[in-house]
Amino acid sequence: MFNFITDLARYNDLMLSGLLETLYMVAMSLFFAIVGGIPLGVLTTITRPGHILPNKPFNFILDGIINIGRSIPFIILMVAVIPLTRMIVGTSIGTNAAVVPLSLAAIPFMGRVTDNAILEIDHGVVESAQSMGASPMQIVFKVLLPESLPAIILGLTLTAISLVSYSAMAGAIGGGGLGDIAIRYGYQRFQLPIMVETIVVLVIMVQFIQFFGNQIASFFDHRS
Amino acid sequence: MIKIENLTKHYHVAQGKVEAINGLNLEVADGEIFGMIGPSGAGKSTLIRMLNLLEKPTAGTININGTDLTELSSQNLRTARQKIGMIFQHFNLLSSRTVVGNVAFPLEIAGVKKKERRKKAKELIELVGLSDRADHYPAQLSGGQKQRVGIARALANNPDLLLSDEATSSLDPESTKAVLELLGKIRDEMNLTIILITHEMGVIKDICDRVAVLESGKIIEEGKIIDIFSRPQQSLTKKFISSVIDFDLPERIIKHVKAERPGELIRVSFVGETTNDPHISDLVKHYSVDANILYGNIDEIQGVPFGTLVLDLEGQLTNIEESISYLRSKDLRVEVLEDV
Numbered sequence: 001m002f003n004f005i006t007d008l009a010r011y012n013d014l015m016l017s018g019l020l021e022t023l024y025m026v027a028m029s030l031f032f033a034i035v036g037g038i039p040l041g042v043l044t045t046i047t048r049p050g051h052i053l054p055n056k057p058f059n060f061i062l063d064g065i066i067n068i069g070r071s072i073p074f075i076i077l078m079v080a081v082i083p084l085t086r087m088i089v090g091t092s093i094g095t096n097a098a099v100v101p102l103s104l105a106a107i108p109f110m111g112r113v114t115d116n117a118i119l120e121i122d123h124g125v126v127e128s129a130q131s132m133g134a135s136p137m138q139i140v141f142k143v144l145l146p147e148s149l150p151a152i153i154l155g156l157t158l159t160a161i162s163l164v165s166y167s168a169m170a171g172a173i174g175g176g177g178l179g180d181i182a183i184r185y186g187y188q189r190f191q192l193p194i195m196v197e198t199i200v201v202l203v204i205m206v207q208f209i210q211f212f213g214n215q216i217a218s219f220f221d222h223r224s
Numbered sequence: 225m226i227k228i229e230n231l232t233k234h235y236h237v238a239q240g241k242v243e244a245i246n247g248l249n250l251e252v253a254d255g256e257i258f259g260m261i262g263p264s265g266a267g268k269s270t271l272i273r274m275l276n277l278l279e280k281p282t283a284g285t286i287n288i289n290g291t292d293l294t295e296l297s298s299q300n301l302r303t304a305r306q307k308i309g310m311i312f313q314h315f316n317l318l319s320s321r322t323v324v325g326n327v328a329f330p331l332e333i334a335g336v337k338k339k340e341r342r343k344k345a346k347e348l349i350e351l352v353g354l355s356d357r358a359d360h361y362p363a364q365l366s367g368g369q370k371q372r373v374g375i376a377r378a379l380a381n382n383p384d385l386l387l388s389d390e391a392t393s394s395l396d397p398e399s400t401k402a403v404l405e406l407l408g409k410i411r412d413e414m415n416l417t418i419i420l421i422t423h424e425m426g427v428i429k430d431i432c433d434r435v436a437v438l439e440s441g442k443i444i445e446e447g448k449i450i451d452i453f454s455r456p457q458q459s460l461t462k463k464f465i466s467s468v469i470d471f472d473l474p475e476r477i478i479k480h481v482k483a484e485r486p487g488e489l490i491r492v493s494f495v496g497e498t499t500n501d502p503h504i505s506d507l508v509k510h511y512s513v514d515a516n517i518l519y520g521n522i523d524e525i526q527g528v529p530f531g532t533l534v535l536d537l538e539g540q541l542t543n544i545e546e547s548i549s550y551l552r553s554k555d556l557r558v559e560v561l562e563d564v
Contacts (some may be wrong), residue, residue: 128316131276132381133305133331142332146320222361224320 011194014181022177025167026160032103033159034108038152040107041114042065042140052118052126052136065105066115069108074166077101078096078173098175102166106159113155117148150221157213161206169203178202225277226252226385226417231284233270233441244270246441247284252434256382257418261464262438262501268421271438272389275419276308283296289384299412300385306334309378313368313390317362321348330380337447352406368399373445375406377433379414385467386410392427400550404431425464429525437461450528454495455557469523471533478561481518487538490548495558497532503528503554504535512545513539534561 040062046052070078078101082092085100097224121144145152159205168179178198186195228250235242244267252258261266273279275286277293286293288308296304317326327345336344349358352372364369368481371391378386382547388407392400408431411418422428428449435448436461444460453469456462482489508515522531537544551558 091425120315122314124312124314124316125318127278127331128310129329130314131278131301131305131308131310131387132333134333135302138333142329143318147318149320220320222363224363 008076011185011197014185015194015197015201017180018176018178018198018207020182021204022164022167022179022202025095025098025175025177026163028099029102029106029163030160031158031166032099033106033163034156036103036107037110037159038114040111042118042144043145044115045118046136046140050123052130052139053203062111066108069104070112073170074101074105075172077105078170093174096178098167098173100171102163102170105166109162110155110159110205113159114148114152116150118144118154120151121147141193150173150223152215153217153220156212157209157217160209160213164202164206164209170201225254225287225289226419227285227287227554228275229285229287230321231271231274231278232282233267233288234328240259243275245274248441248443249437250443250446252417252419254417255411255415257407257420257431259435260419260438261423261425261428261430261467262421263460264423265298266438267441268423269315270441272387272419272421274387275387276305276310291393295353300444305429306381307380307383307549308385308387308496309383310387311371311374311378311391313393315362315367317370317534319375321361322359322361326362327371327376330377332523334381338395342560343375344380347380349373350455351379351410352376355414361459363450364523366399368402369527371395371399372406375410382414384416386416386418388418388422390422391420393422393424401426401430407431424466425468425488427533428464431466438466450495450525453525454493454530469521469530472529473519473561477518481536485511485535485536485538488544488548488559490535490537491559491561492535493559494533494553496528501554503556507547511535511539511543511550513543513547 042068044059044062047055049059049214080099081104085097086094087122088100091097097134122182125141125147126143129139134142168176168182169179171180171193172183174180178201182195182198185191186198228248231245231248231250233243233245235244239429249272260268260271260401262336274281275293277286281294284294288304288480291304293301293304317352318329318541321329324342326343327348328341331341344359348353349355352375354369354372354376357365357369365373375390386407391407394402395403405429407418407420410416420427421430432449434442434446435452436449437452437458439458439460445452445456445461452461456465478489504515504517508514517533517535518536519534520531521533522529524530539547548558548560
């Protein structure tokens with residue numbers, strides 16, 4: 001027991017930096033998921049047949065991008081995009097390098113989440129906006145996004161949590177973060193306390209993300 | 225004025241072609257409340273949704289105040305739509321906006337400045353009687369209140385035409401009455417034209433000036449409310465009317481009466497002034513027939529009294545025939561009830 005605690009104390013700095021690295025990776029890729037995934041999702045929905053800008057070929061391509069992106073296992077994606085990562089970041093090792101595959105996984109995920117969130121909106125609401133003479137642009141920004149905001153925020157929460165676990169995988173190829181620590185110290189050096197601590201920290205982190213995600217979503221939700 | 229010519233809508237579905245609306249012609253005068261009634265599947269919804277081009281017609285023209293909507297570019301159509309308000313069965317309010325936000329929404333689309341938007345929205349909310357709910361969200365309102373928000377929203381850009389797509393169909397009778405009264409009031413105050421579709425004859429009876437009966441994508445009967453109610457031609461029209469004013473004896477009773485007694489069973493309908501004169505006692509006095517009243521009913525359609533009597537006339541056949549022509553000469557509508 002004594003060893004356990006001194007071990008933890010000894011590795012305090014290590015844990016802290018690991019936590020910060022994980023947060024950094026999640027936050028960065030979440031940012032790219034928002035910037036890339038939400039527009040991808042919106043474009044996919046509105047080009048569906050019967051929606052405001054139906055376009056079959058375009059919809060087919062976007063839907064395909066989302067499906068392909070989501071069907072590649074993350075560990076494979078991570079390795080497969082190494083050349084791209086090198087091109088963008090200059091290296092394939094470290095937290096910045098991990099952000100590239102993480103974002104590439106998060107963008108289609110967020111795209112599908114957004115697509116589903118917008119599809120949930122009653123089509124009558126869209127039609128009422130059309131009947132008032134709203135342009136497709138106005139419908140997107142004044143109807144689709146505000147009406148699906150609570151669902152999008154919940155989706156973002158889901159994405160963030162997936163990213164936490166993906167970022168642990170990124171640790172395996174030198175991405176840094178808590179996952180990296182768990183593998184190097186906990187697994188390869190048999191330091192069980194470190195392993196346990198990283199897990200505890202990850203669990204708490206996920207709880208926090210879910211809690212705040214729910215809070216923010218319900219703040220914007222006026223449906224009941 | 226609204227002039228619809230040869231309006232046609234065909235769909236293609238897996239099972240083949242569906243002819244929702246077939247070469248329909250219609251004129252609606254300014255300031256009129258025009259009702260369209262029909263059973264489900266008659267094409268009512270398709271028709272009203274074509275009037276602001278939510279549904280694209282296969283053929284035909286929709287002329288509103290001299291502009292053919294079907295020929296407009298999408299930009300011009302959007303501008304034209306700002307002058308056509310629409311209310312819906314399921315209200316279709318934005319759940320993320322308060323009452324004020326919802327009513328201001330069409331003004332926002334039209335590019336009205338924020339301050340003016342708020343002012344106009346507040347006025348309209350007052351008009352529909354929801355001032356105390358201005359900052360509530362739709363989820364906090366009752367159905368009737370939601371529809372009043374829908375009406376206020378539809379009026380935001382001072383439309384010339386208001387389209388009502390089954391606006392009262394999901395409301396309880398009390399809210400229905402209140403919403404219809406509100407529609408009547410805004411027609412009078414804002415002098416706008418209202419076209420509504422419904423499957424409830426009560427709605428037509430309460431506020432419409434004219435009505436068209438729709439069946440299988442065609443207008444089968446059209447006219448002023450009082451004319452349609454007093455002289456329906458088509459069986460579908462009669463069916464709709466009987467849902468609000470029932471002037472039929474049960475078939476079993478007609479059979480029974482006819483079996484027991486000689487003579488004729490007639491139904492007399494009367495409208496307006498003729499309700500004041502004592503025609504039946506005249507008939508008994510002058511034509512030596514006996515009149516046995518089996519059924520009587522008086523209703524009022526938008527202030528015009530309107531009634532029905534079912535009489536069992538007894539006496540010599542020639543006398544009965546003469547008395548029937550007497551009633552007809554007094555501008556009453558007489559039908560001889562046949563064996564069923």
